[in-house]
Amino acid sequence: MNMVRTEIEAILAQINRVILGKDAQIRLCLACMLARGHLLIEDIPGVGKTTLAHAIAKTLGLSFQRVQFTSDLLPADVLGVSIFDRETGKFRFQRGPIFAQLVLADEINRASPKAQSALLEAMEEHQVTLDGQSMALPEPFFVIATQNPQDQVGTFPLPESQLDRFLMRVHLGYPAVAAERELLSGVDRRELVNSLSTVADAASLQRLQQAVLDIHVAPALLDYVQALVAHTRHAPGLNAGLSPRAAIGLLRAARAWALITGRDAVIPEHVQAVFGAVVEHRVRQKDSGPTAVTRLLEAVPIP
Amino acid sequence: MSIALARKAMSFEQLAGICACLALALAAHIGSLPAWVYATVAMSGAIRLSLARRGRAAPPRFVRLAVAALAIALLFLQFRTFNGLSAGTALLTLMAGLKLLETETQRDIYIITLCIYFVSMSALLESDSFWLLAYLIGVCWLTTATLLRVTSTAPLPDRRRSLFYAARIFSQALPLALVFWLFFPRFGGPLWQMPSEGGKAESGLSDSMSPGDINELALSDDIAFRVHFAAAPPPPQERYWRGPVMHDFNGHTWNRGYPLRFTAPLLQTQGEAYTYTLSLEPHQHNWIFALDWPAKWNLPHGVLTNDYTLVQPDPVSRPIDVVATSYTKVQSTEPLSATLRRRDIRLPPNRNPRTLQLAHDLRQGHPDDMDYVQAVLNMFAQEAFYYTLTPPKLAGDSVDEFLFGTKRGFCGHYASAFTTLMRAAGIPAHVVTGYQGGTFNRFADYWIVRQSDAHAWSEVWIDGLGWQRVDPTSVIAPARVQPGLGDVAGADEPAGGPWRHGTPWLADLRLRLDAMRQLWRERILLFDQDSQTRVLEWLNIPEPDGQKLVMVLAAALALVLVWLTWTVRRETEPPRKDPVIRAYARLCIKLAAVGIPRLAHEGAEDYAIRVAQRRPDLGPAVGALCRDYSDLRYADAPAPAGVGRFEGAVRTFRPRPPDSRAS
Numbered sequence: 001m002n003m004v005r006t007e008i009e010a011i012l013a014q015i016n017r018v019i020l021g022k023d024a025q026i027r028l029c030l031a032c033m034l035a036r037g038h039l040l041i042e043d044i045p046g047v048g049k050t051t052l053a054h055a056i057a058k059t060l061g062l063s064f065q066r067v068q069f070t071s072d073l074l075p076a077d078v079l080g081v082s083i084f085d086r087e088t089g090k091f092r093f094q095r096g097p098i099f100a101q102l103v104l105a106d107e108i109n110r111a112s113p114k115a116q117s118a119l120l121e122a123m124e125e126h127q128v129t130l131d132g133q134s135m136a137l138p139e140p141f142f143v144i145a146t147q148n149p150q151d152q153v154g155t156f157p158l159p160e161s162q163l164d165r166f167l168m169r170v171h172l173g174y175p176a177v178a179a180e181r182e183l184l185s186g187v188d189r190r191e192l193v194n195s196l197s198t199v200a201d202a203a204s205l206q207r208l209q210q211a212v213l214d215i216h217v218a219p220a221l222l223d224y225v226q227a228l229v230a231h232t233r234h235a236p237g238l239n240a241g242l243s244p245r246a247a248i249g250l251l252r253a254a255r256a257w258a259l260i261t262g263r264d265a266v267i268p269e270h271v272q273a274v275f276g277a278v279v280e281h282r283v284r285q286k287d288s289g290p291t292a293v294t295r296l297l298e299a300v301p302i303p
Numbered sequence: 304m305s306i307a308l309a310r311k312a313m314s315f316e317q318l319a320g321i322c323a324c325l326a327l328a329l330a331a332h333i334g335s336l337p338a339w340v341y342a343t344v345a346m347s348g349a350i351r352l353s354l355a356r357r358g359r360a361a362p363p364r365f366v367r368l369a370v371a372a373l374a375i376a377l378l379f380l381q382f383r384t385f386n387g388l389s390a391g392t393a394l395l396t397l398m399a400g401l402k403l404l405e406t407e408t409q410r411d412i413y414i415i416t417l418c419i420y421f422v423s424m425s426a427l428l429e430s431d432s433f434w435l436l437a438y439l440i441g442v443c444w445l446t447t448a449t450l451l452r453v454t455s456t457a458p459l460p461d462r463r464r465s466l467f468y469a470a471r472i473f474s475q476a477l478p479l480a481l482v483f484w485l486f487f488p489r490f491g492g493p494l495w496q497m498p499s500e501g502g503k504a505e506s507g508l509s510d511s512m513s514p515g516d517i518n519e520l521a522l523s524d525d526i527a528f529r530v531h532f533a534a535a536p537p538p539p540q541e542r543y544w545r546g547p548v549m550h551d552f553n554g555h556t557w558n559r560g561y562p563l564r565f566t567a568p569l570l571q572t573q574g575e576a577y578t579y580t581l582s583l584e585p586h587q588h589n590w591i592f593a594l595d596w597p598a599k600w601n602l603p604h605g606v607l608t609n610d611y612t613l614v615q616p617d618p619v620s621r622p623i624d625v626v627a628t629s630y631t632k633v634q635s636t637e638p639l640s641a642t643l644r645r646r647d648i649r650l651p652p653n654r655n656p657r658t659l660q661l662a663h664d665l666r667q668g669h670p671d672d673m674d675y676v677q678a679v680l681n682m683f684a685q686e687a688f689y690y691t692l693t694p695p696k697l698a699g700d701s702v703d704e705f706l707f708g709t710k711r712g713f714c715g716h717y718a719s720a721f722t723t724l725m726r727a728a729g730i731p732a733h734v735v736t737g738y739q740g741g742t743f744n745r746f747a748d749y750w751i752v753r754q755s756d757a758h759a760w761s762e763v764w765i766d767g768l769g770w771q772r773v774d775p776t777s778v779i780a781p782a783r784v785q786p787g788l789g790d791v792a793g794a795d796e797p798a799g800g801p802w803r804h805g806t807p808w809l810a811d812l813r814l815r816l817d818a819m820r821q822l823w824r825e826r827i828l829l830f831d832q833d834s835q836t837r838v839l840e841w842l843n844i845p846e847p848d849g850q851k852l853v854m855v856l857a858a859a860l861a862l863v864l865v866w867l868t869w870t871v872r873r874e875t876e877p878p879r880k881d882p883v884i885r886a887y888a889r890l891c892i893k894l895a896a897v898g899i900p901r902l903a904h905e906g907a908e909d910y911a912i913r914v915a916q917r918r919p920d921l922g923p924a925v926g927a928l929c930r931d932y933s934d935l936r937y938a939d940a941p942a943p944a945g946v947g948r949f950e951g952a953v954r955t956f957r958p959r960p961p962d963s964r965a966s
Contacts, residue, residue: 218936220936265934269909272904298904299903301903
């Protein structure tokens with residue numbers, strides 16, 4: 001347990017060095033990855049979304065690919081393409097950027113729905129099927145997608161089915177005054193990322209993911225999770241409640257959070273900590289925003 | 304939890320809902336409060352609503368204070384008191400309305416809601432109408448539903464559901480209301496008296512009669528009383544309901560005159576006795592209308608005056624039921640005492656000279672009293688007298704003007720003229736006012752006597768026979784006294800109008816509604832000490848006294864409270880078997896007692912952090928306890944010994960109250 005703890009602390013400390021003053025969001029990102037979920041980072045351009053993804057990949061020692069989504073992006077640009085090899089007289093599959101342990105889908109909502117859906121199978125099944133042939137993706141496999149707020153020009157909103165495949169959606173937000181000062185006076189972030197050392201590798205990450213599954217969940221806590229989920233399905237102001245997949249995801253994220261905070265069992269506070277990030281992009285609410293999610297939490301007493 | 308919720312800001316919709324409820328409650332007071340009170344309430348509601356719509360807060364404190372002070376000063380200027388029904392209701396209304404101005408949180412809405420309940424119910428102090436009560440119950444229902452949409456912790460119910468919940472709450476309260484209604488000690492007299500309102504309109508007959516008076520009554524559909532006959536009713540021409548008797552005449556107006564302390568000649572009853580229950584509406588006078596002539600009655604303080612009017616010491620200011628027996632035929636062989644004879648033979652000097660001359664001329668030809676009466680009646684029948692409810696106005700010598708000028712009038716004119724003619728001929732006579740006839744309600748077996756049935760007739764003293772009723776109107780317009788004889792003479796008769804003629808289904812509907820109202824009055828309004836005793840005897844509670852009743856009420860209340868506590872506990876408390884949950888609940892109660900209640904959605908460790916922020920001295924202890932609790936409740940296989948330790952730690956945990964820390 002102690003080893004797990006040191007490892008997590010080291011990862012968090014390193015990423016915090018790059019992204020300043022965003023401890024809570026970084027913890028959520030890590031929790032998301034430990035829970036084997038994909039992450040959606042939504043914010044205006046220039047607050048460090050891409051840098052964060054870079055820093056995570058570098059810190060965790062994962063193979064990293066970045067796809068810049070544009071409106072003319074084709075599925076083959078993501079997945080790969082079969083090329084005829086004249087020497088062997090056979091088609092040879094040229095792997096696309098999806099074949100990496102950490103894929104950064106930058107500005108995913110600028111691509112057409114067709115290209116977006118190319119990610120679907122990969123994210124859910126961890127495999128790619130092309131020309132009737134299935135190819136497994138490397139393990140662990142993560143997608144970190146970034147998107148601009150939907151009201152910006154040139155965006156295609158992600159369909160609900162695709163949104164549901166992201167375990168969490170995280171907002172970065174503007175840095176605080178002190179953090180911004182340090183950002184302005186410090187070294188260039190890109191260089192900093194490149195100079196980062198690897199504090200974990202794929203194997204140790206998988207060990208951590210295994211440790212998440214060992215976190216205990218008491219029946220009393222399941223009562224609470226169920227009460228929360230049930231409330232989102234009846235609450236006024238919501239058009240759609242949480243799906244069973246979302247409920248499973250919520251519990252998994254809470255377990256990962258418990259691991260990050262160094263507990264061996266989930267308590268209601270852990271559920272509440274990840275609730276906003278897991279739930280907000282899945283429930284369609286009339287008045288969106290963090291207050292709406294807080295209202296949901298406040299309406300459900302802890303049994 | 305409730306405290307935190309009460310501080311929560313209210314939404315525009317909640318504010319609008321409560322404003323609507325207040326408006327509905329005020330509608331029940333229309334006409335009884337000064338117009339500027341309504342205007343003030345409407346203004347403050349409109350201002351607050353428009354501010355809330357734009358998401359702005361209430362007006363600043365000094366504005367609110369100034370408005371309130373101004374309104375209260377105005378109120379005092381108008382009423383010169385804060386006591387009394389009107390002033391009290393106006394004050395309550397103003398408070399509710401001005402509270403709207405400073406409404407920010409849900410707690411303010413609770414206060415306004417409370418005011419709405421009071422304002423609604425205060426309308427019942429002015430009227431005990433069945434329809435008003437039904438309306439007010441509706442208002443309270445809506446108000447409760449609105450309150451539900453403000454207070455609910457869990458998801459707010461939508462409009463339909465909250466109405467349903469409110470109805471359920473009302474129906475749950477019904478048994479308790481019934482028990483209180485049945486068992487609340489009733490007192491012989493009224494427990495308290497509403498301060499009487501000066502200038503309150505009195506309806507019905509008064510103790511004087513000018514020829515034009517009854518005219519106004521004839522157009523009024525208000526109910527004077529209802530009568531239920533135990534057996535068959537008397538024939539229509541004998542249904543005279545006796546009210547105040549007029550003795551003094553000043554040439555224009557008849558008056559009751561000063562009451563004389565002389566016993567009336569004893570009446571010998573004849574013929575059939577009629578027993579009936581009379582449900583009298585309040586009329587603010589001390590006489591009781593009874594079938595001519597009353598012989599027996601169940602009023603403890605009721606007496607018969609020497610002109611045979613049934614009176615009681617106090618005015619009839621609330622609905623009463625009287626059971627009485629009357630005989631329609633009486634006679635008296637005793638002589639009329641000189642004083643009483645003098646009272647009923649006086650005429651004002653130098654008034655109505657032509658009438659006196661006419662009486663003198665007629666008397667020459669008819670020395671016998673009965674002959675003379677008949678001669679006068681014949682004169683009415685043969686000359687061109689008309690019955691009309693819209694006669695020309697009479698100014699000075701009303702009888703002269705009527706007999707020799709206009710010749711148009713109704714009961715009051717004829718009774719007045721006839722009595723004057725009798726007195727002028729030396730025959731004692733007086734005018735009796737009261738009601739004649741009535742409408743039978745075939746849906747509930749009782750007669751409705753309305754103000755439009757008001758009537759005036761004469762009585763003359765014939766030696767050897769006693770007082771004899773003579774109704775000159777019956778000579779002119781037989782249909783007025785005996786229905787079914789055709790339309791009342793004169794085509795310009797407006798009384799009754801469309802109600803009595805034409806649309807029979809409408810008349811039926813009216814009768815049915817009146818039957819319902821009568822049932823309501825009998826069963827609910829007039830449920831007094833006697834009725835209560837009967838119910839209690841039926842329930843085998845002998846000799847009920849106040850103490851026993853209060854005990855029954857207390858027992859009922861306790862029962863309801865126990866049931867409520869039990870259901871609420873069962874719904875809100877976790878299963879009580881788990882000692883960890885029980886101990887944690889105790890810990891939360893102890894912390895709530897020092898002013899830091901746990902929020903329902905707050906996890907134990909978050910709670911501990913909040914406690915540590917508010918009370919650093921409690922931080923470590925509470926932190927450890929809450930950590931233990933989460934471990935015991937959520938961790939994998941906690942040690943059983945830990946439970947006992949946790950319980951013990953909670954038991955010995957005694958947070959010092961916040962003020963002792965300051966000292």
